[in-house]
Amino acid sequence: MMTLGSYLVVSAVLFTIGFAGVLLRRNIIIIFMSLELMLNAANLSLVAFSRFRVSPAGLPEYHAEMLVFFVITVAAAEVAVGLAIIVALYRARRTTHIDDINQLKF
Amino acid sequence: MPSVLFWIFAAVMLVFGVLVVVNRNPVASALSLVVCFLGLSALFMSLNAYFIGIIQVLVYAGAVMVLFLFIIMLLDLRAEECRKMNWVAFAGSALVAFCLLIQLLTVIGRTRIAHEHFPALAAPVDDVRNIGQLLFSSYNLPLQVIAVLVLVATIGVIILSKRQLR
The missing domain is CATH 1.20.5 (Single alpha-helices involved in coiled-coils or other helix-helix interfaces)
Incomplete structure (x- = not known):
């Protein structure tokens, strides 16, 4: 049998991988993929807590799974809008490298 | 779920998660992300969240990743040169x-x-039925709000891709 902690540790490591990807990579599409990794790490810990908290009827806590459902839906919409913005940016600037996109930099 | 399977799927997920970040070629990154999401959906199923696991495969490994690959190939991104x-x-x-x-x-x-440890469940859980009942009773308003959100996202994407940004 697994403990709750093992799922939480896996979720923490996955979140850190995504976080390191956002900080270390300079390609905007890879940064976007790393954001998806972080969202999914949060989803994993939510589902682990939902399975851990069993109701008196012997069912898992479904409110956490509903939250995961909504997170997945919003993430799908976010990916569509974000990729459209990246395509528009590529059309205007001919690059996806964030060091070349620095007009707002002070 | 036996702990051996848990560690196998967790290791697959983490290794391919690292590959997403370290790969220089965006197409290889996207394909690693697909494998990473498949491992994650196996972990969801090990937690008796079958519906969420299936949604993960359909939405993320299916739709979202196809969108990513489509955009990468549309932009014709090659492996980055070493800067x-x-x-x-x-x-x-x-x-x-x-x-x-x-x-x-x-x-x-x-x-x-x-x-x-995780407490035992009473019986085989009727996952989809319970989630569906909650979705159309307590979570009816959020469901409709999210429907509007998806509609707004669709319209926004069409407007963004039609007009030239200056």
């Missing part, structure tokens, strides 16, 4: 990420309930 690296920024970000990991692991290690 001059800013080593101070690199070391600083690696240090911040490492500190975050240490912090998270310390918090998890000190939490009392993290060392407890």
Whole structure:
């Protein structure tokens, strides 16, 4: 049998991988993929807590799974809008490298 | 789920998660992300969340990743050439990420309930029926709000891709 902690540790490591990807990579599409990794790490810990908290009827806590459902839906919409913005940016600037996109930099 | 399977799927997920970040070729990154999401959906199923696991495969490994690959191939991105690296920024970000990991692991290690096992479920859980009932009773308003959100996203994407940004 697994403990709750093992799922939480896996979720923490996955979140850190995504976080390191956002900080270390300079390609905007890879940064976007790393954001998806972080969202999914949060989803994993939510589902682990939902399975851990069993109701008196012997069912898992479904409110956490509903939250995961909504997170997945919003993430799908976010990916569509974000990729459209990246395509528009590529059309205007001919690059996806964030060091070349620095007009707002002070 | 036997713990061997848990560790296999967790290892697959983490290894391919690292590959997403370290690959130079964006197409290889996207394909690693697909495998990573498949491992994650196996972990969801090991937690008796079958509906969420299926949704994960359909929405993420299916729709979202196809969109990613489509955009990568549309933009015709090649493997990045090696640029001059800013080593101070690199070391600083690696240090911040490492500190975050240490912090998270310390918090998890000190939490009392993290060392407890999962309690047993009463019977085989009728997952989809329960989620569907909740979705159309207590979560009816959020469901409709999210429908509007998806509609707004669709319209926004069409407008963004039709007009030339200046």
